[in-house]
Amino acid sequence: MIPRLVILGSASAVPDADHENSHMVLHGDNSAIMIDCMGRPLVNLAKIGIGLEEFTDIILTHFHPDHVGSVPQLLMASWLVGRKSPVRIYGLHHCLQRVEDLMMAYHWDEWPGFFPVAFHHLPEREGILVLDNPDFTITASPVRHYVPTVGIRVVVKQTGFVLAYSSDTVPCPETVRLSQGADLLLHEATGDEPLGHSSAAQAGAIAQEAGAKRLGLIHYNVWGKDDYSALLDEAAGTFNGPLFLCEDMMEIPLRTG
Ligand SMILES: [Zn+2]
Numbered sequence: 219m220i221p222r223l224v225i226l227g228s229a230s231a232v233p234d235a236d237h238e239n240s241h242m243v244l245h246g247d248n249s250a251i252m253i254d255c256m257g258r259p260l261v262n263l264a265k266i267g268i269g270l271e272e273f274t275d276i277i278l279t280h281f282h283p284d285h286v287g288s289v290p291q292l293l294m295a296s297w298l299v300g301r302k303s304p305v306r307i308y309g310l311h312h313c314l315q316r317v318e319d320l321m322m323a324y325h326w327d328e329w330p331g332f333f334p335v336a337f338h339h340l341p342e343r344e345g346i347l348v349l350d351n352p353d354f355t356i357t358a359s360p361v362r363h364y365v366p367t368v369g370i371r372v373v374v375k376q377t378g379f380v381l382a383y384s385s386d387t388v389p390c391p392e393t394v395r396l397s398q399g400a401d402l403l404l405h406e407a408t409g410d411e412p413l414g415h416s417s418a419a420q421a422g423a424i425a426q427e428a429g430a431k432r433l434g435l436i437h438y439n440v441w442g443k444d445d446y447s448a449l450l451d452e453a454a455g456t457f458n459g460p461l462f463l464c465e466d467m468m469e470i471p472l473r474t475g
Contacts, residue, residue, distance in 0.1 A: 220377070221377065221472040222245050222469055222471055222472060223244055223381060223472055224242060224245065224469050225464045225465065225469075226241050226252075226259075227257055227466055228240055228437070228466055229437070229440045230437045230438055232441040233440070234440045234441055236466065237466055238257040239256040240254065240256070240285070240436050240437040241253060241254035242254070243266070244381075245266075245268060246352075246353025246354060248351060250263070250268045253370060254277075254278060255276055255285075255287075256285065257288060260292065260295045260299070274305070274306065275349060276306070276307045276308070278313050278314070279309070279313075279369070280310070280368070280386065281313040281317070281365055282365065285386075293305070293321070304333060304334035304336060305334070306336045308348050308349065310340055310360075312366040313366070315339075340358055340368065342366060344395065345395075346358050346359070348370070353374070354375065355373045355375065359396045361384060362388045363414050364386075364414045367386055369383060369393055370396075371396050379474055380402075382396050382397035382400040382403045383403075384396075384404065386408070386415060386437065388412065388413065389423065394427050396428075399428070400430045401431050401474055402430070402432045403425045403432070405424055405425060407421045407436070407449055408437055409439065417452065418452035419455055419456050420456075421435055422461070423456040425453075426456055431459055433453060433457050433462075434464045435463050436464040
């Protein structure tokens with residue numbers, strides 16, 4: 219199987235009927251790795267053919283409700299339907315400490331027969347190794363948002379494809395380095411907020427500077443809107459390569475050419 223990325227959600231903080239909050243899953247022969255966790259995870263994973271025991275890892279970019287909100291639900295639902303295999307959760311200390319506190323607030327330590335969950339606290343440094351498995355090598359770098367946040371870089375072992383994901387951030391050199399020469403950069407396009415987010419034009423400028431081969435805009439405002447073509451026009455003003463708007467359940471094969 220050609221490893222794939224499935225966009226499970228593409229909206230910024232406010233979802234609508236057609237767009238969940240931004241999150242996605244990497245799927246290879248040996249692993250299914252969620253990046254952030256929103257919506258109804260077990261239902262959506264099943265829809266794209268990823269079974270209960272098949273998802274192995276969850277990478278959390280930062281502790282905001284529109285990125286980590288469904289973690290407790292995913293863990294509880296998986297336990298209730300009989301999951302046995304371990305799950306590994308990765309993120310910065312700021313995020314994982316709060317997720318663990320949240321689970322303790324639900325008294326998950328008293329839920330009998332819970333499958334093993336291991337929290338991997340990542341140091342807040344550029345280019346840190348998150349995980350290396352037979353399918354993917356994944357590294358992370360801190361970006362610039364309201365709370366400690368990481369962007370992600372994925373190298374697909376079977377194809378050599380490089381994917382980068384900005385997560386939530388203002389335009390910053392860390393994202394340029396993270397996405398240097400990437401086959402695909404997914405960059406947020408919430409809008410120009412000097413302390414936390416980027417516009418589509420700024421996303422295009424980052425992709426251009428990084429020499430990314432393709433740009434996908436994600437984490438954009440959907441509430442009360444139904445035409446997003448202005449975002450593509452904006453990004454095309456600063457980025458010379460091919461670009462597209464991420465949509466929910468969009469499937470992207472992780473191969474070059
Ligand atoms: Zn955020």
